[in-house]
Amino acid sequence: MQIPFLLILTLVVSALAHLGRHPSPRDVAHHAALSMMCADNVGQVGNARYKRNLARRWHDGNTTTVEVTTEAPYYEIIHNDTYVLTPEVTQGPYVWPRSQTLRQDMTEGQPGVPLWLDVGVVDMATCQPLPNVLVDFWHCNATGSYSSFTGLSPDTPFPQLLDKLGIPMSTFEIGKTDLHTDNTTFLRGMWPTDKNGVMEMKTIFPGFYVLRTIHIHVQVHTNWTLHANGTIKTANTVSTGQIYFNEDLVDKLMAIEPYVSHTAINRTTNAADAVFPYDFGNEYNPVVSVVPIDGEDVTKGMVGYITIGVDTNAVEYDDNNVGNP
Ligand SMILES: *[C@@H]1O[C@H](CO)[C@@H](O)[C@H](O)[C@H]1NC(C)=O
Ligand SMILES: *[C@@H]1O[C@H](CO)[C@@H](O)[C@H](O)[C@H]1NC(C)=O
Numbered sequence: 608m609q610i611p612f613l614l615i616l617t618l619v620v621s622a623l624a625h626l627g628r629h630p631s632p633r634d635v636a637h638h639a640a641l642s643m644m645c646a647d648n649v650g651q652v653g654n655a656r657y658k659r660n661l662a663r664r665w666h667d668g669n670t671t672t673v674e675v676t677t678e679a680p681y682y683e684i685i686h687n688d689t690y691v692l693t694p695e696v697t698q699g700p701y702v703w704p705r706s707q708t709l710r711q712d713m714t715e716g717q718p719g720v721p722l723w724l725d726v727g728v729v730d731m732a733t734c735q736p737l738p739n740v741l742v743d744f745w746h747c748n749a750t751g752s753y754s755s756f757t758g759l760s761p762d763t764p765f766p767q768l769l770d771k772l773g774i775p776m777s778t779f780e781i782g783k784t785d786l787h788t789d790n791t792t793f794l795r796g797m798w799p800t801d802k803n804g805v806m807e808m809k810t811i812f813p814g815f816y817v818l819r820t821i822h823i824h825v826q827v828h829t830n831w832t833l834h835a836n837g838t839i840k841t842a843n844t845v846s847t848g849q850i851y852f853n854e855d856l857v858d859k860l861m862a863i864e865p866y867v868s869h870t871a872i873n874r875t876t877n878a879a880d881a882v883f884p885y886d887f888g889n890e891y892n893p894v895v896s897v898v899p900i901d902g903e904d905v906t907k908g909m910v911g912y913i914t915i916g917v918d919t920n921a922v923e924y925d926d927n928n929v930g931n932p
């Protein structure tokens with residue numbers, strides 16, 4: 608039986624709405640006050656010079672030092688954005704903290720166009736770059752599958768997936784209802800910002816799955832400690848959002864392999880996406896700026912940049928680590 612598209616969309620939107628956090632009016636007022644205050648500081652993180660060799664150190668009870676050598680930086684000067692508070696948007700049903708590990712390349716051999724994603728984090732209370740906060744990403748592969756959930760079809764609308772699993776939509780809770788099917792970790796990873804409040808993650812350009820435009824989930828964690836395997840042990844989550852790409856760019860990439868082989872469903876565009884508009888809250892721009900690595904052809908790979916503005920006092924109810932006993 609065919610479920611009408613609008614009904615599916617309504618179900619998805621209402622599910623997402625229910626599953627998101629509901630900030631109190633006080634939170635909302637506080638966020639509104641913070642959201643625009645750094646406009647005059649435009650260009651500060653933006654002018655941070657990117658370092659060729661990064662050396663990072665983290666403490667997880669034991670002291671471990673990780674030396675990381677990145678490939679050549681593609682920006683000398685990182686993109687200039689107006690700083691506004693990044694809106695809180697649902698973490699979605701594929702959040703799975705136990706598979707999020709500390710690393711600077713989360714590709715794990717997944718085919719796709721290389722993407723070096725640079726994120727600058729700004730503390731909206733001080734308008735200053737925020738060093739040593741963990742920036743956490745997860746996204747689907749070139750044909751729409753999320754690691755740890757590879758047993759769930761990327762082409763089946765979420766309500767139907769739940770139906771197949773015998774889980775009533777009304778009982779489903781993001782981060783609580785366990786839908787994971789395996790322990791794969793591809794295209795999930797996190798890395799701390801450097802002293803300039805900037806970090807870089809190597810990944811591939813995401814593909815798409817049913818009813819969602821192409822997006823990457825991003826969280827920012829402060830006060831973090833890790834398990835020995837690089838997953839989060841304790842942390843304060845201060846931002847949960849999604850970032851997107853320009854439609855013209857997406858069109859170019861979806862026309863080539865391996866993306867073009869995903870023909871079972873039609874791609875949802877930014878304009879048709881149910882979550883996309885929410886990411887423009889606080890006048891934030893959630894669209895990643897992109898530069899081709901060879902200066903010409905994005906299909907050869909690209910560097911993306913986006914700024915995230917956080918309120919370090921707005922610690923989210925930490926249901927994010929439920930997947931990580
Ligand atoms: C940043 O961009 C804005 C808008 O394009 C521009 O007005 C401003 O001069 C730029 N600031 C710096 C420091 O480049
Ligand atoms: C430190 O490392 C040891 C050996 O790997 C481990 O047994 C211990 O639990 C670690 N301590 C903390 C606080 O993580």
Ligand SMILES: *[C@@H]1O[C@H](CO)[C@@H](O)[C@H](O)[C@H]1NC(C)=O
Pocket residue numbers: 705706707708792834836837838930931932
């Ligand atoms: C890492 O360790 C945590 C805590 O023991 C565990 O729950 C998680 O499954 C492990 N994750 C990976 C990717 O090994």
Ligand SMILES: *[C@@H]1O[C@H](CO)[C@@H](O)[C@H](O)[C@H]1NC(C)=O
Pocket residue numbers: 717718748749750751752757865
């Ligand atoms: C994406 O992941 C799924 C599940 O592991 C896999 O079957 C599929 O081949 C992957 N896509 C590509 C393009 O490799």
Ligand SMILES: *[C@@H]1O[C@H](CO)[C@@H](O)[C@H](O)[C@H]1NC(C)=O
Pocket residue numbers: 787788789790
């Ligand atoms: C994942 O790894 C854990 C710990 O190693 C194991 O107990 C579990 O059976 C594995 N599989 C799934 C589907 O979680």
Ligand SMILES: *[C@@H]1O[C@H](CO)[C@@H](O)[C@H](O)[C@H]1NC(C)=O
Pocket residue numbers: 830841842843
């Ligand atoms: C930071 O984390 C530690 C360990 O989990 C906790 O005891 C402390 O209260 C946290 N600090 C803040 C400011 O949240």
Ligand SMILES: *[C@@H]1O[C@H](CO)[C@@H](O)[C@H](O)[C@H]1NC(C)=O
Pocket residue numbers: 870871872873
């Ligand atoms: C994709 O959209 C086209 C045009 O609306 C339609 O003809 C086609 O059946 C759709 N394909 C799928 C797989 O839904």
